[in-house]
Amino acid sequence: MSLSNQALADAVLGPPGPAQRRAIAKTITLLESTRADHRARADELLNGLLPHSGKSLRLGISGVPGVGKSTFIEALGLFLINQGHRVAVLAVDPSSSVSGGSILGDKTRMEQLSADERAYIRPSPSGGTLGGVAEKTRESLLVCEAAGYDIVIVETVGVGQSETAVANMTDMFILLQLPNAGDDLQAIKKGVMELADLVVINKADLDAHAATRARAQITSALRLFGQHGDPHHAAHDQALWQPQVLQLSALKSQGLPEFWAAVSRYRELQTANGRFAARRHNQDQAWMWERIDAGLKQRFRQHPAVQAALPLLSQQVRAGEVAASVAARRLLELFH
Amino acid sequence: MSLSNQALADAVLGPPGPAQRRAIAKTITLLESTRADHRARADELLNGLLPHSGKSLRLGISGVPGVGKSTFIEALGLFLINQGHRVAVLAVDPSSSVSGGSILGDKTRMEQLSADERAYIRPSPSGGTLGGVAEKTRESLLVCEAAGYDIVIVETVGVGQSETAVANMTDMFILLQLPNAGDDLQAIKKGVMELADLVVINKADLDAHAATRARAQITSALRLFGQHGDPHHAAHDQALWQPQVLQLSALKSQGLPEFWAAVSRYRELQTANGRFAARRHNQDQAWMWERIDAGLKQRFRQHPAVQAALPLLSQQVRAGEVAASVAARRLLELFH
Numbered sequence: 160m161s162l163s164n165q166a167l168a169d170a171v172l173g174p175p176g177p178a179q180r181r182a183i184a185k186t187i188t189l190l191e192s193t194r195a196d197h198r199a200r201a202d203e204l205l206n207g208l209l210p211h212s213g214k215s216l217r218l219g220i221s222g223v224p225g226v227g228k229s230t231f232i233e234a235l236g237l238f239l240i241n242q243g244h245r246v247a248v249l250a251v252d253p254s255s256s257v258s259g260g261s262i263l264g265d266k267t268r269m270e271q272l273s274a275d276e277r278a279y280i281r282p283s284p285s286g287g288t289l290g291g292v293a294e295k296t297r298e299s300l301l302v303c304e305a306a307g308y309d310i311v312i313v314e315t316v317g318v319g320q321s322e323t324a325v326a327n328m329t330d331m332f333i334l335l336q337l338p339n340a341g342d343d344l345q346a347i348k349k350g351v352m353e354l355a356d357l358v359v360i361n362k363a364d365l366d367a368h369a370a371t372r373a374r375a376q377i378t379s380a381l382r383l384f385g386q387h388g389d390p391h392h393a394a395h396d397q398a399l400w401q402p403q404v405l406q407l408s409a410l411k412s413q414g415l416p417e418f419w420a421a422v423s424r425y426r427e428l429q430t431a432n433g434r435f436a437a438r439r440h441n442q443d444q445a446w447m448w449e450r451i452d453a454g455l456k457q458r459f460r461q462h463p464a465v466q467a468a469l470p471l472l473s474q475q476v477r478a479g480e481v482a483a484s485v486a487a488r489r490l491l492e493l494f495h
Numbered sequence: 496m497s498l499s500n501q502a503l504a505d506a507v508l509g510p511p512g513p514a515q516r517r518a519i520a521k522t523i524t525l526l527e528s529t530r531a532d533h534r535a536r537a538d539e540l541l542n543g544l545l546p547h548s549g550k551s552l553r554l555g556i557s558g559v560p561g562v563g564k565s566t567f568i569e570a571l572g573l574f575l576i577n578q579g580h581r582v583a584v585l586a587v588d589p590s591s592s593v594s595g596g597s598i599l600g601d602k603t604r605m606e607q608l609s610a611d612e613r614a615y616i617r618p619s620p621s622g623g624t625l626g627g628v629a630e631k632t633r634e635s636l637l638v639c640e641a642a643g644y645d646i647v648i649v650e651t652v653g654v655g656q657s658e659t660a661v662a663n664m665t666d667m668f669i670l671l672q673l674p675n676a677g678d679d680l681q682a683i684k685k686g687v688m689e690l691a692d693l694v695v696i697n698k699a700d701l702d703a704h705a706a707t708r709a710r711a712q713i714t715s716a717l718r719l720f721g722q723h724g725d726p727h728h729a730a731h732d733q734a735l736w737q738p739q740v741l742q743l744s745a746l747k748s749q750g751l752p753e754f755w756a757a758v759s760r761y762r763e764l765q766t767a768n769g770r771f772a773a774r775r776h777n778q779d780q781a782w783m784w785e786r787i788d789a790g791l792k793q794r795f796r797q798h799p800a801v802q803a804a805l806p807l808l809s810q811q812v813r814a815g816e817v818a819a820s821v822a823a824r825r826l827l828e829l830f831h
Contacts, residue, residue, distance in 0.1 A: 205821055206817055209815055212815075213815060350686065350689055353685045376715055376719060379715065383716045440813065444809070447812055451792075452788060454824075455791040456787075456788065459787065473783075477776065479546060480542070482542060482637065483779045484633070485542060486783050487790065488786070490787060491791070
């Protein structure tokens with residue numbers, strides 16, 4: 160490892176404090192850089208830090224705007240650091256470069272938590288595709304773990320495809336909902352509910368009746384939609400986690416101990432049945448192949464012969480003049 | 496077009512009858528062949544037939560074994576040919592080469608329908624990946640359309656990832672369920688229910704009470720899980736189709752007219768709001784890129800330098816010695 164990288168790695172792995180925080184920030188800045196020399200340094204650093212990573216619990220948290228994500232994460236973060244944990248909060252928000260704003264961009268959103276030195280909060284990387292943004296957040300997660308943060312929260316907004324990316328980089332995916340779940344207005348988009356290992360009905364104090372009704376509805380829906388793995392197996396195997404629904408009020412700090420007890424039960428159960436390790440293992444393999452796929456597609460799109468032929472062939476597919484599979488075969492021939 | 500291809504295309508496009516059936520079968524056999532010269536002939540044929548395709552209604556049908564898929568498809572097929580339609584039934588079953596058996600492999604399963612010359616039934620292509628099996632079925636679908644079949648049913652078993660493949664090649668995806676939907680035993684696997692444009696509770700005559708309860712539960716769950724597109728938009732736009740739940744008994748031929756009325760409403764509504772054409776357009780583009788991705792990944796895996804380095808790097812990723820993204824970058828460098 161280069162001398163400057165070694166010093167940086169030592170500081171990340173060193174004792175908590177301002178020097179470690181600066182080293183984490185500098186490392187993540189290198190990871191997020193688009194410069195080739197930065198990327199080469201970052202790769203070397205990452206491999207150096209990797210053996211020290213992996214020891215945290217990685218929690219993914221999502222929910223539509225207005226559900227109270229910031230309040231929930233701040234309350235949870237303070238609850239956890241008061242129990243002796245160190246908490247890192249990262250984010251995946253591929254829209255941040257478009258909208259100019261970003262979740263977590265404004266640190267005043269979690270004023271108390273961000274002021275606490277036992278917490279580390281980093282806004283979403285900006286720019287690029289969802290795959291690129293997710294990659295940087297994944298790598299930042301490893302850096303935070305190497306620095307000894309034992310709880311890493313990855314937040315995302317309830318829009319776009321970012322929930323899948325976050326569920327694929329965390330040990331447990333938690334979906335926040337409002338008590339009025341039955342209303343069409345709150346219906347989440349397809350494919351998100353089934354990612355949830357735990358659904359939290361936030362602001363449950365606002366309408367206890369609605370919260371109870373929402374809990375029953377979501378529990379029933381999760382039973383119908385949310386079987387993990389082989390349903391015939393799952394139905395008979397009590398040792399498999401089944402998604403659950405909890406109520407709480409982050410604003411009033413009500414229900415956090417019960418929430419944390421559920422998270423701990425999940426971790427124990429999934430560790431005992433081997434799913435915890437298996438999920439991480441599958442995520443690593445999937446991550447590698449997702450990055451390979453993205454790289455292959457980028458090279459394909461940049462290939463001169465493909466670039467020359469793609470517009471016409473795409474148009475012919477659209478017009479129904481060339482079958483999609485035939486167009487794919489022609490383009491693949493041009494690529495080689 | 497070569498002379499032999501021209502004769503084959505003319506027969507496919509010609510009048511219904513034994514000669515057309517033989518030509519369809521021969522064309523599909525060419526599509527399914529792994530020989531390069533057959534593939535080249537098939538591509539030419541496919542492009543020749545393509546302008547004559549696209550005029551059918553493509554229905555995807557899935558459900559777990561025992562739900563009564565064969566009985567339902569036979570009853571539906573007979574109902575439709577009695578109304579003057581011509582019905583083709585295809586299948587996607589990537590397990591057929593492994594298990595030796597195949598859905599639709601045994602034509603006696605749909606004895607009456609398969610004996611009717613207004614119906615064309617073809618078992619699932621066997622062998623290869625799901626992507627390969629799906630591609631052959633997609634191409635067969637185009638051939639049947641060119642031959643004038645105006646209803647094409649694509650069946651799949653309720654296991655594996657084949658439901659997504661079928662939903663992605665059809666205009667409407669229909670999921671069959673049993674009346675005891677509330678039981679865990681019948682819970683379908685993650686990600687399938689949300690694909691459904693229509694859920695049919697078959698064998699509803701067996702237990703009217705259970706069927707009514709299942710209908711209410713699934714309707715509620717679909718509201719929570721199954722919003723198409725932007726939920727805020729969907730909630731206010733009455734012109735968008737919302738997934739529905741129907742009861743019927745295929746065995747007693749009860750409920751088929753109501754089922755067909757729902758399918759017709761779906762088609763009218765989605766045609767009027769532009770979603771019908773948009774879905775096909777998106778499917779064609781996605782199909783092309785899915786095939787390109789599969790081809791790129793195949794070339795990547797067969798590249799000598801990649802083949803040499805992949806086992807060790809995969810193992811290092813597994814052992815936590817190399818970050819997945821770093822491994823991906825190294826392999827991509829070797830590929831070029």
